[in-house]
Each structure stands twice: as structure tokens, then as C-alpha cells.
Amino acid sequence: MNKSIILIAILFITNACIAQDFSTNISTAKSSYKAGDLENAHFALQKAMQELDMIIGREVLKLLPAKMDSLTANTGNDNVSSNVGFVGATVNRSYGKFDKKAELSIISNSPMVAMLNSLFNSPLLAGMNNDPNTKTIKVQGYKARLERKNSNVDGKFNYEVQVPLGSALITFSLDETNDTEITTMMNTIPLSQIAKLIQ
């Protein structure tokens, strides 16, 4: 109970600091632009954008379920990183411990992902990709790619689902599972709400 209160307090303080930084950077950008210092204005706006990406990442984390089936979220390992550039901002959360784990990764505003997505969605590539371990599925109305991977444990497989959303990519992987279980778990992630935030 105490730990939860401390965690909430830390999140609240971090968010408050980020919001303050956003306003400070916006003020710097405004004053630099007024003074004709374009380079400084640009730098301040970029920093504001990075902070915004961090805020968006934290908002996405709030939308994610605290538990997926029997797997509990490892909120202590939550990670949000911002990178104004080619890679984009990323959000990571993991579920479960030891033998069965799930990983959720969201990359947003990434030109690299935008290029990859255009390739994934091309019918030519889809036709060429006749891999028996890969299939196209729909999750909450969104087209997704389901991939089966070999597990360390004999006869069991790890699965991964990728949902491309413009310049964003949501990847969910689950150990030792089957396509039904991973699809059921994937359905507990509010994709449309996340899409609204990151697109």
C-alpha cells in the first residue's frame, strides 16, 4: 500500500516537473523567436516536443491494463523515452515474471517506422511473404501481423503481434503461448485510445 502511494507520488511529481519544463521551453522559444534568434527558438521548441512525447508516453502507460490474464504489470520497469529524430518516442511495459513474460513496446512519431509500415502494408510484399509462421490478423479492427517464433522449451512457441499505425508501431510479444491466447490478451489493450494519443 505504502509502495503504491510512493509510486503515485513520484509519477505526480515527475509529471508536474515535465509540465513546468514544457512551459519554460515554450516561453524561451517565444522570447528567442521575438529576438530573432531562430536557432535558440528551434532548440527550445525541440525540447518542448521531447517533453510532450514524454507526457504522451506517460498517458499511454495510464491506459494500459494493470493485469493481463494471470500476468501482472511490472510498473517499476515502465520506460518512456523521447528521441526527436529518426527513431521516435518509445514506451515499454512488461508483464509477468520468470517462466512466462509479456512485453509491450510502442514506438510513435517515427519516420523509420513510417517507412517500415508502408513496406508492411504493400500488397506486393505481403504476396511475397509466404512465411508459414506469419499471418495477418485483425485486432479490434486494426490490421496486425502475427508471428510465431521458436521457444527454448520444446514444443512451445513464443508469439509476437505487430500493429502498424501510420508512423507508430505497437509490438506485443508473449512467451510460450498460442495465437488464441495472445489475441485475447492483445484485445485488453485499448488500441483506439492509444492511437488517438500517439498519432
Add this chain to the structure above:
Amino acid sequence: MKHLLLLGCLIAGLLIPGSVSAQKFLKKLKEKVENKVEQAVEKKTGTASENTSGVNNTSNTNSTTGTSGKPSNKAGGGLTNTEPPDVNIQITEAETAHNAKNYSDARFSLQQALMGIEIQLGRQILKSLPAEVAQVPVDTTQDKVMSTQWGWNNLSIQRVYRKDDKQLTITIGNNAAYAGVVNMYYANAGMIEASNDKQNFKQVRVKGNKAIIQYDDNKGYTLMVQLGQTSLIVWEGINFSTEQEMMSAANSFDVDGIKKLLGEQ
């Protein structure tokens, strides 16, 4: 005797052209008769002659449609030039959206503001470039400032100087990825300074900045200078007679001024 010879030549001169013109007359007469016969046949059968109709059809096709049957575009004035985004308005909109917790819109407005600044900065840099280099004047119609929505990383500024077959293109870019490629060359100095009979690639300095110059028979001279951490200037000279001429053209640019405007150290 002489008189007789002259008379003979005169008669021959009169007769030869006469026979040629008679042949021409007969040929024309023959063609006219053939045409009349063809026209008479066409009137009776109601079909047009192949030659005339073929020519007419071709000219009609060319004027309205392309080879694939699609109409060719002859109207339309292109797109109108729009002003870059207003930075102040975009920043205010970003603040409003942020306060309303509408983060996606806030991000979009910030991107627009960044783009607005980049385009202004690009135009400032273009203004700072000389109007003439190595007696080659600027072709302002080819001035370009390109900014993508991905922040600083893809600002490109281009200017072309051109006179007859001589051309100098300067491209100023801000992209960590390709600026890094130049660094890679510096790191492999031993490799690129290989002693060939004809050296087409070497390291030089432009106003104290490390640079690489390259020569290719088809492309001419290419000179690259890395500015600070992420910026790069590339000069491409076509039909520059010597390396010295290319170097003095590059040295006539205010490299430090460009560096300062881009915020590079």
C-alpha cells in the same frame, strides 16, 4: 564553219530543256488524271482515301490525347506558393492544446512551428550566400529550402550558380546521419589517401574546416565540409577547370556565417 557550230549548240540548248519540260508536263498530267479517277471512285463508293484520312486522324490524336489514350494536360497553373507556418500562432496553439490535455494536437502545432522556423532560417542562409561565384551568377529560380516535419534532422538548402555549361551547386544540410558518413571518411584517412597514379579523392581544408574533395570525369568536382555536429555543406562543380578553381569557389562562401546561423560550434 564557226557559225555553223554556234547554231548547232543553240538548237541543242533549246531542244534539251524543251524535252525535260515536256516530260514534267506529261508526269503532272498523269498525276492529275489519277487524282480525278480516285476522287470519282471515292464519290461512288463513299470511302475516303487512306493517305488524307490517316494524316488527319494522327493530328487530331496528338492534339487531344496521349499515346495511351489519356487526354494530355494543357490547362492548370500549378499550385500556389503558401507561406511557411506562422510560428507565433503555432506556438500559441500548442500551448492551448497542451493545457486542454490535447497532446496530439499540441505536438502537431509544435511540428508546424519548427517547420516555420526552419524555412525562415533556410531563407536567411540563402540571403547570406554570394550572388556570384567564380564569375558564375546565381540562378535564383533554383533556390530551395526543404524542411520535413521531423525536427532539425532534414533541413536542406540548395542554391545553383550557372553560366553556359559551368555550374556550381551548393547544398547545406542538417542531418546527423550523413554528417556522420563524412566523419567515417576522416577516420579512414589511410585508406582514402591511397597512392594511385591519379588521385581522385583527398582531404583538404575550406576556411580552416576539414573537407573532402572528390573528382569524377562524369560528375566533376564534389567538395564536402562537415560543420559542427550535424551539418554539412556539399559543393558540386561541373566544368571547373582545376582543383584550385573549385577550391577558390568554395572559399568565397562565408562558411563561418552559415555555421553560426545553424547554431553549430
